[in-house]
Amino acid sequence: MPAPCKTTVAVFKFSSCDGCQLQLLNMEDEILSLANEVEIAYFLEARRRTLPGPYDVALVEGSVTTPDEVERIKTIRGQSKFLVALGTCATAGGIQALRNYADADEYARAVYPHPEYLHFLPTATPIAEHVPVDLELWGCPINKGDFLEVISALLQNRKPNLPQHSVCLECKRRGLACVIVAKNTLCLGPATRSGCGALCPSCGRGCYGCFGPQPGMDLNSLVPTLRAMEKERGETARLLRNSSGYAPAFSKAAESILEEEKKQ
Amino acid sequence: MTASNAKIINSIEVPALARVEGEGGLYIGVQDGKIKEIRVDIYEPPRFFEGFLRGRSMFEVPDITARICGICPVAYQMSAVNALEASQGVSVTPAIRALRKLLYCAEYIESHALHIFLLQAPDLLGQESAISLAAVAPEVVTKALRMKKVGNAILRVIGGRSVHPVSTVVGGFYRWPEKDNLTALLPELEWSLTAAAETVRWATTLPYPDLEIDCEYVALRHPQEYGVLDGEVVSSSGQKVSVAEYEKYYLEEHVRHSNSLHSHTRDGKKYMVGPLARLNLNSEQLGPVAQSLMKELKIKPPIHNPFKALLARTLELVDAYADAIRLIKGYNPEGPSRVEFEPKAGEGCGASEAPRGLLFHKYSVDGQGLVLKARIVPPTSQNLARMEADLWEFAPKVLDKPHEQATLACEHLVRSYDPCISCATHFVRWECKDGE
Numbered sequence: 001m002p003a004p005c006k007t008t009v010a011v012f013k014f015s016s017c018d019g020c021q022l023q024l025l026n027m028e029d030e031i032l033s034l035a036n037e038v039e040i041a042y043f044l045e046a047r048r049r050t051l052p053g054p055y056d057v058a059l060v061e062g063s064v065t066t067p068d069e070v071e072r073i074k075t076i077r078g079q080s081k082f083l084v085a086l087g088t089c090a091t092a093g094g095i096q097a098l099r100n101y102a103d104a105d106e107y108a109r110a111v112y113p114h115p116e117y118l119h120f121l122p123t124a125t126p127i128a129e130h131v132p133v134d135l136e137l138w139g140c141p142i143n144k145g146d147f148l149e150v151i152s153a154l155l156q157n158r159k160p161n162l163p164q165h166s167v168c169l170e171c172k173r174r175g176l177a178c179v180i181v182a183k184n185t186l187c188l189g190p191a192t193r194s195g196c197g198a199l200c201p202s203c204g205r206g207c208y209g210c211f212g213p214q215p216g217m218d219l220n221s222l223v224p225t226l227r228a229m230e231k232e233r234g235e236t237a238r239l240l241r242n243s244s245g246y247a248p249a250f251s252k253a254a255e256s257i258l259e260e261e262k263k264q
Numbered sequence: 265m266t267a268s269n270a271k272i273i274n275s276i277e278v279p280a281l282a283r284v285e286g287e288g289g290l291y292i293g294v295q296d297g298k299i300k301e302i303r304v305d306i307y308e309p310p311r312f313f314e315g316f317l318r319g320r321s322m323f324e325v326p327d328i329t330a331r332i333c334g335i336c337p338v339a340y341q342m343s344a345v346n347a348l349e350a351s352q353g354v355s356v357t358p359a360i361r362a363l364r365k366l367l368y369c370a371e372y373i374e375s376h377a378l379h380i381f382l383l384q385a386p387d388l389l390g391q392e393s394a395i396s397l398a399a400v401a402p403e404v405v406t407k408a409l410r411m412k413k414v415g416n417a418i419l420r421v422i423g424g425r426s427v428h429p430v431s432t433v434v435g436g437f438y439r440w441p442e443k444d445n446l447t448a449l450l451p452e453l454e455w456s457l458t459a460a461a462e463t464v465r466w467a468t469t470l471p472y473p474d475l476e477i478d479c480e481y482v483a484l485r486h487p488q489e490y491g492v493l494d495g496e497v498v499s500s501s502g503q504k505v506s507v508a509e510y511e512k513y514y515l516e517e518h519v520r521h522s523n524s525l526h527s528h529t530r531d532g533k534k535y536m537v538g539p540l541a542r543l544n545l546n547s548e549q550l551g552p553v554a555q556s557l558m559k560e561l562k563i564k565p566p567i568h569n570p571f572k573a574l575l576a577r578t579l580e581l582v583d584a585y586a587d588a589i590r591l592i593k594g595y596n597p598e599g600p601s602r603v604e605f606e607p608k609a610g611e612g613c614g615a616s617e618a619p620r621g622l623l624f625h626k627y628s629v630d631g632q633g634l635v636l637k638a639r640i641v642p643p644t645s646q647n648l649a650r651m652e653a654d655l656w657e658f659a660p661k662v663l664d665k666p667h668e669q670a671t672l673a674c675e676h677l678v679r680s681y682d683p684c685i686s687c688a689t690h691f692v693r694w695e696c697k698d699g700e
Contacts, residue, residue: 019334028413047393048282098316107315
């Protein structure tokens, strides 16, 4: 039995690549002390022993893509005091939410010879579309520092201090040349939530939005700028439709571009 | 096995396998002391990558395919760029190829260190996890984490981050990494190389379950080096084909009783890919440090015990550190980091050796460089038929053991393959109906 004073933490996987769970295992300097601080009650990728709920904290990776997952997330919510949606699959549906803009049945026919045996939903959706979520931690994958801040805040019973600015500001802080201005490269940095440390611009390429839209950001001013820079039609819409493509702000912006292009 | 034992074990059921990547289960049905059914069940939902890759620019493909697997994103980027560059008739410069090899070494380090110590070793040391192992042998786990960390550090220097690195592009890299940032890692890599050599010695002392299965092994072979980044597809029965011909010789098939597609060779053999297959086929091409360890410890491939894939991983880990040191010392970025080209219509195949085994990609693109068709054959779907076949050999040997022990032993066999279930885009859950 866990010591009664320890916070119990459970890690669950839904449809995902496992990368956010791996980020937990990639905390080489912190994982052992974290395992001492909290009771890791359920974390199948790391341990065979599982403890039954209820749990103080549920960390949920992945999006909901099957009828089974719809039921499972409800059960987990019922067992958990505080539920964190971990990573862009859990907060926005992830890369597999690209199916939401296509005929998923047609995908199934294209990929699998016997699609009639598949159990899947037509859409891949974020956790918050199914159950109340207490905190969303964005990122594809999540940033380890942000994660540690969330866990520390929960243990200290305070609000986590997460970055509230855009990738664009991160570039300015790092003194990186703007790839839009200097390299004429399409970049979602002005509209994307920071957390990566301006990774893509620091590699000489444009941001592709994997930490999701920056809340309150006005895409109406960025989109025309990007579209004017396109070397080929559709580049901006594709940029918006990546791993965070189903996040409402990116989804809406991409949709209006595509509608406009259809009219032309 | 005796009748009384058969009463004890009616079935072995593991609804959710622990310490594997992704979601899978294991079912072994026993009737009158005889095994009737073995299934490695895959619950991981299909994610349709091959579907939504269509219509994307080829330059977006490495970012998208990386998302197939958080543990081996580099493998998914490398097989993709190999295939797309083949479709364009583009070859990269030796400097670009060397940096790709270094990036791949980093992924082998991170992935193999994770599997050896955190995923498989607990089975051999009587622990449920590395967390419980740390309570009794903290030095093993601390060493493992330190060895793993330097792999992630290389990934960060080259690719910005260790999960889904961002610097790879069709034609090369978006930028060269700073030499100083790489050379700063040399002391830690030297320490890790020594630690890895100790790990090989330690791995020869572990109590592997007895199992000898002489099966078909398939891996890439490169004329000048231990095949990882590219090569020809070779098999232990002497088959040698180009990557472009892979699909003609290695087929996928629906098996009614199973939840997934199973791979087999053209003549129906269930084959193994991964560290043991690579070692058994290409051990002479491992570097001098690994060679001298094999000599010292009298490790003589072929090794036919699937549990000993761990030993193969330790040798590959030594080679990855040694190679990373060599590549960093020789790193001298010259010329552009990226071969520029105008997209044209074409079709191409590419493969590389993911830590878990051969990973095949095929793309056709149109004149604008948009993907028309994509096909991905991940290592785990190739190994699935082999896992079940091995269980048919192994499970009867453990049925006389107490239920928990028998279950653990069968789970261990599956884990020794390092299955990467999220990877297996082909893995699907089939509805099984009686009589079908």
